[in-house]
Amino acid sequence: MTNRRYDVVIVGSGAGGGTVAQALTPLVERGKRVLVLERGPRFRDEDFTGRELEMAPDLYVDGGGFLTADGSMTLAFGQGYGGSTIVYTGTSLIAPERVIRHWNVPGLDYADVERRSRRYVSENNVHLLPSELINDNNRLFVEGCVNAGYHAEQFPLNLRGCRGSSLCNLGCPNAAKQGTNRVQLPNAERGGVEVVTRAEVLALGDRRLQVRVSPRPAGGKGTEPEWAPGEYQVDAERVVLAAGAIGTSTILLRSRLPSLPRSVGTGFTCHPAHILVGEHPETITNDVGHPKSFFVDRAESERFVLETCMYFPFITAKNLAGFGALHSVLMHAFPRLQMILVLACDRAIPENRVTVTRAGRPVVHYRFTPEVIRAMVQATRASARIFFAAGAVRVHAPSADPPLIEAGDAGRIDQLIDQRHFQRGRISISAAHLMGGCGMGRVTDEWGRVHGLPWVRVADASLFPDSLEINPYLTVMALADRVAEGVLNG
Amino acid sequence: MPAPALDSVRPAFRAAAAAFVPETAAADAATWERLEEVVATALAARPPRLRRQILLFIRLLDLLVLARYGKRLAALDSARRSRLLQRLGASRLLLVRRGVWGLRTLVQMGWYGQPEIQQRLGYRASISGWEARQ
Numbered sequence: 001m002t003n004r005r006y007d008v009v010i011v012g013s014g015a016g017g018g019t020v021a022q023a024l025t026p027l028v029e030r031g032k033r034v035l036v037l038e039r040g041p042r043f044r045d046e047d048f049t050g051r052e053l054e055m056a057p058d059l060y061v062d063g064g065g066f067l068t069a070d071g072s073m074t075l076a077f078g079q080g081y082g083g084s085t086i087v088y089t090g091t092s093l094i095a096p097e098r099v100i101r102h103w104n105v106p107g108l109d110y111a112d113v114e115r116r117s118r119r120y121v122s123e124n125n126v127h128l129l130p131s132e133l134i135n136d137n138n139r140l141f142v143e144g145c146v147n148a149g150y151h152a153e154q155f156p157l158n159l160r161g162c163r164g165s166s167l168c169n170l171g172c173p174n175a176a177k178q179g180t181n182r183v184q185l186p187n188a189e190r191g192g193v194e195v196v197t198r199a200e201v202l203a204l205g206d207r208r209l210q211v212r213v214s215p216r217p218a219g220g221k222g223t224e225p226e227w228a229p230g231e232y233q234v235d236a237e238r239v240v241l242a243a244g245a246i247g248t249s250t251i252l253l254r255s256r257l258p259s260l261p262r263s264v265g266t267g268f269t270c271h272p273a274h275i276l277v278g279e280h281p282e283t284i285t286n287d288v289g290h291p292k293s294f295f296v297d298r299a300e301s302e303r304f305v306l307e308t309c310m311y312f313p314f315i316t317a318k319n320l321a322g323f324g325a326l327h328s329v330l331m332h333a334f335p336r337l338q339m340i341l342v343l344a345c346d347r348a349i350p351e352n353r354v355t356v357t358r359a360g361r362p363v364v365h366y367r368f369t370p371e372v373i374r375a376m377v378q379a380t381r382a383s384a385r386i387f388f389a390a391g392a393v394r395v396h397a398p399s400a401d402p403p404l405i406e407a408g409d410a411g412r413i414d415q416l417i418d419q420r421h422f423q424r425g426r427i428s429i430s431a432a433h434l435m436g437g438c439g440m441g442r443v444t445d446e447w448g449r450v451h452g453l454p455w456v457r458v459a460d461a462s463l464f465p466d467s468l469e470i471n472p473y474l475t476v477m478a479l480a481d482r483v484a485e486g487v488l489n490g
Numbered sequence: 491m492p493a494p495a496l497d498s499v500r501p502a503f504r505a506a507a508a509a510f511v512p513e514t515a516a517a518d519a520a521t522w523e524r525l526e527e528v529v530a531t532a533l534a535a536r537p538p539r540l541r542r543q544i545l546l547f548i549r550l551l552d553l554l555v556l557a558r559y560g561k562r563l564a565a566l567d568s569a570r571r572s573r574l575l576q577r578l579g580a581s582r583l584l585l586v587r588r589g590v591w592g593l594r595t596l597v598q599m600g601w602y603g604q605p606e607i608q609q610r611l612g613y614r615a616s617i618s619g620w621e622a623r624q
Contacts, residue, residue, distance in 0.1 A: 331602065
């Protein structure tokens with residue numbers, strides 16, 4: 001076991017960890033040592049090939065197939081230098097004021113979140129894509145929304161030189177997406193912060209971390225780790241946990257520190273999602289261009305959000321309900337498919353939480369409340385209306401039985417898409433907005449300091465006391481910026 | 491070489507695969523090998539418990555067919571095989587539904603994840619993005 005000592009150790013390098021790393025460079029200027037530990041690899045530009053099965057095992061924990069305890073929902077979260085910011089689509093929305101008010105965290109006000117978010121809007125080159133770069137998949141969504149009476153809004157995106165590969169979720173192959181791997185982490189390293197990849201935190205003790213650095217597997221993507229493979233004991237005056245909503249709770253729960261708040265792991269939310277497909281009579285541009293350029297926000301009134309999306313063939317196949325000949329026919333219509341992602345705005349409830357097994361593996365318990373099921377069914381109905389209003393000839397809706405609805409039945413959407421067909425284990429449900437577990441106000445104070453463990457701070461989506469109801473990355477950065485300020489101020 | 495992880499369940503696995511993705515029935519040996527390699531790799535990367543559960547589910551499925559129809563899943567005609575899997579996929583028991591969903595997902599990964607199959611579907615995403623379409 002090799003020993004190392006640092007003033008601050010940041011665990012995780014995604015939207016939270018990367019932001020904190022950059023914000024702590026003034027500490028390095030003052031002679032302090034700051035380290036980032038990232039469990040995934042540091043990818044090279046040439047590693048991003050856009051090939052689905054080649055990329056997923058390296059980019060996502062469990063290859064993107066991490067299942068909830070009852071096996072009914074897949075949770076996707078990234079790993080690697082940049083964390084999940086490598087695999088998101090770059091959507092950068094500022095948190096709604098009503099959500100921050102609802103969180104009701106004493107000492108945290110909306111103005112502060114908004115101000116910090118704007119800093120990263122500017123730093124990450126967030127802007128709206130010009131209309132000539134919008135593909136048919138997105139254009140049809142807007143057209144369908146207009147015809148069906150829904151208000152579509154354009155996503156601000158953090159891109160620089162997007163070539164429209166549509167491969168955002170497999171890591172941008174053109175270095176266009178301004179994730180922490182492109183902006184904050186390189187800045188931090190230039191400022192003297194050390195980053196060690198392939199470094200997994202096995203245990204957290206009193207101001208001490210046990211870390212395993214793994215070698216690059218034969219034929220694997222990414223560079224060799226910065227430290228020699230082996231086990232390390234890293235002492236740190238302060239630890240900032242930014243390992244994501246599952247990783248941070250897992251590290252804390254594994255630690256069994258005596259003063260650990262009992263509520264660690266509680267309040268997990270994730271915006272459960274379905275992918276819906278509409279088939280058009282003609283070929284459309286869907287697998288070229290930015291995949292997620294527009295959305296419909298019905299969170300406040302109906303607890304759902306609709307977003308444009310475009311996934312790769314296997315992910316698409318997995319998300320279509322059923323199998324066999326009909327499924328196959330729809331897959332062969334790939335160049336004519338329009339896609340919408342429906343997300344339910346779930347609420348933190350006591351049953352939904354992260355725990356760990358005796359071996360220290362994370363387990364996510366998730367119960368679909370009637371409100372979530374209702375929201376997903378309502379969202380599916382809205383999407384079906386939008387598809388048909390955009391000219392689709394048939395729509396695939398998981399909460400319908402049979403799932404294919406022909407245009408001639410568009411008037412019966414409410415009868416065909418129904419809660420009784422929302423059957424866990426039969427339909428694919430996935431989530432990529434993993435939040436909660438170390439809620440601000442519950443597990444930490446308003447500066448991310450863990451109650452009873454003042455040397456530990458949390459700086460990722462774990463801090464969200466309830467779901468955010470929009471894409472979370474900018475808010476993660478805003479809160480991480482706040483946490484870093486707390487560290488700088490001692 | 492065929493993936494050893496599936497050795498003990500290969501006939502039942504291939505029979506189920508043909509019901510999930512009908513095109514696999516006409517696949518050549520090399521395509522099957524690639525499919526099984528993908529599935530074996532995915533299984534190897536999953537927690538051991540999940541791996542055991544999937545293999546156990548395939549064995550139980552085969553035994554269920556034997557008990558009910560007096561023959562193995564691979565010997566059952568394709569229409570019956572599909573109907574049975576459809577019924578199990580809509581079972582009242584979450585565990586059974588999950589088993590069918592998990593197995594079908596693995597088969598779909600092995601099939602639709604292959605770049606040649608993706609091309610046949612008309613999937614044309616390219617690193618060059620818009621330039622590649624000009």
